[in-house]
Amino acid sequence: MTDTRITLVTGANQGVGLQLTKELVAHGHTVYLGSRDLARGEQAAAGIAAVENASGGSAIPIQIDVTDVDSISAAAARIRAEQGRLDMLVNNAGISKTVDRALGSPEYRAHSLASNASLDEIRAIWNVNVFGALAVYQAMLPLLRDGKDPRIVMVSSGVGSLATNADPNYAYHSIYGPGYAASKTAMNAMALTIMIELENTDIKVNIVSPAFTATALNGFAGTESIEDGSREVVRVALLGPDGPSGTFTQWENTAISW
Numbered sequence: 001m002t003d004t005r006i007t008l009v010t011g012a013n014q015g016v017g018l019q020l021t022k023e024l025v026a027h028g029h030t031v032y033l034g035s036r037d038l039a040r041g042e043q044a045a046a047g048i049a050a051v052e053n054a055s056g057g058s059a060i061p062i063q064i065d066v067t068d069v070d071s072i073s074a075a076a077a078r079i080r081a082e083q084g085r086l087d088m089l090v091n092n093a094g095i096s097k098t099v100d101r102a103l104g105s106p107e108y109r110a111h112s113l114a115s116n117a118s119l120d121e122i123r124a125i126w127n128v129n130v131f132g133a134l135a136v137y138q139a140m141l142p143l144l145r146d147g148k149d150p151r152i153v154m155v156s157s158g159v160g161s162l163a164t165n166a167d168p169n170y171a172y173h174s175i176y177g178p179g180y181a182a183s184k185t186a187m188n189a190m191a192l193t194i195m196i197e198l199e200n201t202d203i204k205v206n207i208v209s210p211a212f213t214a215t216a217l218n219g220f221a222g223t224e225s226i227e228d229g230s231r232e233v234v235r236v237a238l239l240g241p242d243g244p245s246g247t248f249t250q251w252e253n254t255a256i257s258w
């Protein structure tokens, strides 16, 4: 059995997940680079080959669609066969909408009011961000129980904070809607259920938010570079065995109210 840290990152073929994968590989991790489209995962993994050579880490593309139970089970079976364990799960895959074009803030707000948001779109978002993350947790838990210093990182968002959004002065108060933002609130609720289930085990659980980062999720409107915006996700994913559990942080290790 290898001593290298074995990690699975979902939605790792682009954006924050890819940046995290690069940095974990640079720290010597063996990272299963999850991608719903295997060819795109293979392309992403090929792009970080230079990092692998320097660090001894590696990126292994793996097909995983978090809305497809069969693909999740197949991924778990493959990791069991190849590694016998999983040390860290990063539930990163996420979507913000289903319409296939960028929406500016006013248009996004108009599109996602409680009174008019599409229930089909809300269900699709929740299927990935909430039920997908929970399904991957359920499938990977037996592997994590056999892992070393196991940790689960839930990549959520500050826009999911109920306490923050209830404040009329919060910058994104007016765009708190039932789709993406509420899905991240629900993801945090799922994370709490996981934390409570695991509180008497050695498996640690953290929730983390990237900064507002230029990725496909927001039509590249984010104000932070991929490297800077992913920094807190990387910091939490690199916490050692003495690192905390039960945290929800964003940007420079700042706690977020649930």
Ligand SMILES: NC(=O)c1ccc[n+]([C@@H]2O[C@H](COP(=O)([O-])OP(=O)(O)OC[C@H]3O[C@@H](n4cnc5c(N)ncnc54)[C@H](OP(=O)(O)O)[C@@H]3O)[C@@H](O)[C@H]2O)c1
Pocket (backbone or CB within 6 Å): 010, 011, 012, 013, 014, 015, 016, 017, 035, 036, 037, 064, 065, 066, 067, 091, 092, 093, 094, 095, 128, 132, 155, 156, 157, 158, 209, 210, 211, 212, 213, 214, 215, 216, 217, 218, 222
């Ligand atoms: N960017 C920000 O400002 C920001 C802020 C706060 C939180 N976040 C969170 O950060 C995480 C990563 O987002 P990002 O900004 O890096 O966006 P991104 O570049 O769009 O990446 C999202 C990833 O999730 C994957 N994905 C979508 N649906 C999936 C499914 N059904 N199964 C498996 N993978 C799926 C995407 O795959 P495809 O490439 O195939 O679409 C992509 O790899 C998300 O959870 C997001 O909510 C982002």
